[in-house]
Amino acid sequence: MIISAFGVADTDAVIKLWQVCDLVRAWNDPQKDIDRKMTDRNGAFWVGRVGGDIMASVMIGYDGHRGSINYLAIDPAFKGQGYGRQLMQQAETFLISIGCPKISFCVRRDNEPVVQFYDALGYKPDDVFFFGKRLIPDD
Ligand SMILES: CC(C)(COP(=O)(O)OP(=O)(O)OC[C@H]1O[C@@H](n2cnc3c(N)ncnc32)[C@H](O)[C@@H]1OP(=O)(O)O)[C@@H](O)C(=O)NCCC(=O)NCCS
Structure with missing residues (x-):
């Protein structure tokens, strides 16, 4: 897998990938999420390609604390071949390189396959409530 920075020309392929991976939600417009990410100067947004075709993505953020x-998406046709691990390892290396001390994100409790994926990568659930408040509605 060749990992590179997302480019605007990748938009359609990336949204299609997110749809295939069931990552699109009515309340999160994927195009708007991409546009917003393009204004972020702290993190990264990468795509992965095999044979020239986009089959993976990850958005990485850093807020100065975490x-x-x-x-994070791996096309189902490429599942179970270590690509998710590769992308996460590269994300960790990137975050360390910019001085980020820790990494946190949410996974739905009932998403058992993804819970097992992160467990295999050494991630443990934090004993916290994940608080949220919608500021700009997309739907
Ligand atoms: C979750 C996802 C990123 C995993 O990517 P992947 O390339 O299939 O995972 P890998 O092949 O790199 O697997 C890495 C490790 O996780 C484990 N793992 C991966 N998927 C698993 C599953 N469904 N059940 C149990 N373990 C799993 C593997 O066994 C492997 O462990 P090992 O290296 O010790 O053998 C991918 O399936 C995906 O994109 N899913 C849909 C989108 C999604 O839910 N993204 C996460 C949003 S929070």
Whole structure:
């Protein structure tokens, strides 16, 4: 897998990937999420390609205290071949390189396969409430 920075020309392929990976929610417009990410100067937004075609993505954030992961997606046709681990390892290396001390993100409790994926990568659930408040509605 070749990992590179997202470019605007990748938009359609990335949204299609998120749809196939069931990551699109009515309350999160994927195009708006991409546009907003393009204004972020602290993190990164990468795509992964095999044979030239986009089959993976990850959005990485850093707020000065913790790093975050969003839209981690591996096309189901490429599942279970170590690509998710590769992308997360590169994300960790990137966050360390910019001085980020820790990484936190949310996974739905009932999303057992993803819970097992992160467990295999050494992530443990924090004993916290994940608080949220919508500031700009997308839907
Ligand atoms: C979750 C996801 C990123 C995993 O990517 P992947 O490339 O299939 O995972 P890898 O092949 O790199 O697996 C890494 C490790 O996780 C484990 N793992 C991966 N998927 C698993 C599953 N469904 N059940 C149990 N373990 C799993 C693997 O066994 C492997 O462990 P090992 O290296 O010790 O053998 C991918 O399936 C995906 O994109 N899913 C849909 C989108 C999604 O839910 N994203 C996360 C949003 S929070």
